[in-house]
Amino acid sequence: APDEESLSRVYREIGSRVGYVKEKREITFVFAAAGTLLLLAGGTLSALWFNRIP
Numbered sequence: 116a117p118d119e120e121s122l123s124r125v126y127r128e129i130g131s132r133v134g135y136v137k138e139k140r141e142i143t144f145v146f147a148a149a150g151t152l153l154l155l156a157g158g159t160l161s162a163l164w165f166n167r168i169p
Contacts (some may be wrong), residue, residue: 162168
């Protein structure tokens with residue numbers, strides 16, 4: 116921008132052109148996947164600890 120007024124105008128107008136939209140997302144699958152991984156890791160470690168895997 117050539118001067119301060121032009122720069123101020125650009126910054127005022129940029130808010131109306133660029134924005135964001137709040138969007139809710141379902142993240143239950145993240146917790147379900149983490150629980151499944153912990154369950155599998157626990158089962159594997161238990162099998163190794165008690166020599167269930169030859």
